[in-house]
Amino acid sequence: MTTIQDELRETARTLLAEGQVDCVLGWAWEEELQRAVPCFVRAAEDAKRLIWDERCVVSLAPFLLHMKRQLSSVRTEPSRTAIVVKGCDARGVVRILRDQQLERDEVLIIGVVCQGVGDPDNRPAKCRECQYHVPPVYDLLLGEEPKETQTPSSPLLERVREIEGWDVADRASYWREHFSRCLRCYACRQVCPACNCVECIFDSERTRWTYKRTTAEENMIFHAIRAFHVAGRCVECGECERACPMGIPLMEINKKVASDIKELFSVPDAGVDLREEPPLVRYETGDLDHFV
């Protein structure tokens, strides 16, 4: 029986051999680290290094951004990269394309049907409430589309509702405790497909909005600004929370903002449609302007 992994290797080999893409971005197993790492395959014969299974937890979408940033300083010829995506990762690719960080024809999206990654007995939270076993956007799809999917309940949303029910002082002390542990390592930012500023305000010397001290207050400003910056654009891939070395439940914030935006503007999930118009960056002549 051919597995998705076999199909993937063959697809990658063909794409590279025929010159359809310059690079296939997928996962490879790193024996030393004992984990799946991003793998940039540029030669057809290396396609066999690619893997696809439950170990492929990390989203590759942000690497498109990093590639572009590196390439833009040396690249002269137009190039095309194939990227392997799970459903959640595909939404990150949509984010990057929709934010015009790459042209659509610079990316070939290889979608894989995914039934969840990580330890089968202890799946990441996002897998337990996954609605996108099939990537919402792809050029090639590997694997069988499941016949019936049911929308699972969202424990994360329930958690958000629970926190909303607390009184202000409890919420403040809850977040104060979490943010006081933040190291400002910015891992959450680095893995975020929506964080695509050329220069982050937290790296800027000119800003007076915030300082670099790692006090609970400053950290709170950092996380608040980040939440608002990605509001309406966050694709809920959960990479920020996964990358956080201090275990800060960042998705509780992102989920709160995302659910508020869905309620306020009646929009679909972010990152499921290449034509999407994030509600906070849209203008229509019909917008209410009686306050002007």
Added chain:
Amino acid sequence: MKRVGVFVCHCGSNIAGTVDCAAVVAAARRIPAVAYAEDNKYTCSEVGQEQIRKAVQTHNLDRVVVAACSPRMHEATFRKTIASVGLNPYMLEIANLREQCSWVHSDRQAATAKAIDLVRLAVAKVLYNKPLFTSTLPVKKRAVVIGGGIAGIQAALDIAEAGHPVTLIERSQSIGGRMAQLDKTFPTLDCSSCILMPRMVDVGAHPMIDLMTYSEVEEVDGFIGNFRVKVRQRAKSVDHSKCTGCGECTEKCPTQVPAEFEAGLGERKAIYTDFPQAVPNKPVIDRDHCRYFLDGKCGICRKVCQADAIDYTQTDRQVEIEAGAIVVATGFDLFDPAKYGEYGGGRYPDVITGLQFERLISASGPTNGEIRRPSDGRVPETIAFIKCVGSRDEAHGVPYCSRVCCMYTAKQAMLVKEHAKDSKVYIFYIDVRAAGKGYEEFYQRAQTDAGATYVRGRVAKIFPRGEKLVLWAEDTLIGKQLELEVDLVVLATGIVAREGAVEFAQKMGISYDGHRFYSEAHPKLRPVDTNVDGIFLAGACQGPKDIPDTVAQASAAAVKVCSIFSKEELETNAMVATVDENICAGCFHCRAVCPSGAIDSKILHAWVAGQDVTRRVATVNSGVCQGCGSCAAACPSGAMNVGGFSNEQILGEVEAL
């Protein structure tokens, strides 16, 4: 070292009555960056401005805070003041101590504390002000006038007479508008047609006026001096270059359609002109009713046309006009009395509107000027006029006064005497408002000469009894209920904004009020300007107006247009958005939210490691940008900044609080 001057204005007692200006000055002097502070009775006066000039020179000030009224009032004044002594005009901030402090507070101590805070904010902001500069753009010397009623006609003629080309755009077949529907006009009783028609002819014949009838504005882009107006010219189905206007086609057309011009009391043909004196006096085919277009049969008009002008194959045409200024003169609608169920809600044929009455008494109207009941054609013996139908009635209509109904009702009462001199006239009113020149005298004549009986009170109910209509009302002056049998009821329906007024305002980016009338830039000092530079208002689209006021406003708008055209180049707004190209990520969220279409993309080249590498970033067209700041709010990277409202300035204010 930055040296700020603070000038606190008393505004007579407007500010000083509530705010302790001396205390504000004392507090300002304690702010480290403030090199000089003083108060004046009227800072905007010549004396006050001279004080500023002198202080700038004596104390070597490099930026100024004026704590006075709203910046909308005098920001421009004080910019000129500081510019005259060599400062960049944008090194100025206004602390609004009047509208935002003294006028809205009564507690002197608290108001003074707030005034001090406002001054501290302005000082903190002005410290981050940077010199801003304008550039110039050439002016397209053509005006577009939208709407061919008396307002549009007057504006177009005035502009054309000044020597500038005008495109006058009218939605219906002919220009003339509401005024063409009227019989006579108050307070002189001169014939509406006799004074309007010559102007219509002038418009049609004027070499500087390009008349586009049967056309609608679809899109307005651009900015003062350089607008682009997209117009859809609907297919007339008649080649007007061949048509001689003989009227044979209209005569022979077998299709009857209710005539818009006759306010529903008469009919027109499917190939028609709005009225016999229409300009242009060449017909159009109403494709929604023409038999040829409905089922492909008929074609009579083509057979009878000697000039071979009928062209069923014409299509709508899109025309783009480049113009330097726009006059909006889109007029008004009449309140629909169907909302008054107690007056029959449109069920009784002999309850008509004031405009329908105008058509009844018009010599060219459906009854050739005889007052006849729509139901049976009988001349009414008793006529009741009911005023304030829709106006001043929040329950059914609008809270405002429509301004014209008192006078047109008085006029109609006088015309009853001319047309049916034995008829008895009752007029039901709440108040009589006759505040124009010669209006009160006219109203008195309606009572004395025309013998109209004015009854103070609202009519509660109208219902038919046999051939008559019965009115129940209260005469509030004698406090008695009364019942009256009449033959005809005329409702003085009020003026409301055009259907679609809001959508049209949004196309142009001009603002409108809660009643959908277009807003003037300042209610007293800029009554014909809109919030968009280069777009002006004329007539009832801005609010209820009679003919003299409409004509006056139209001429005023024309002068405003001419003053733009008197320059070869216009200065652009200096307070526009700028892009920090170093940090722009090229996501173009700014372009999606820009209401003016001012944002473009450009390719940035950099020489990196011996290679020419490119990056796409946003760029702002400073001539188009209105400085609204939407882009700055949408930009995730903070690359967008609006001159005069930069992040540094705003943050300065926040820190000062």
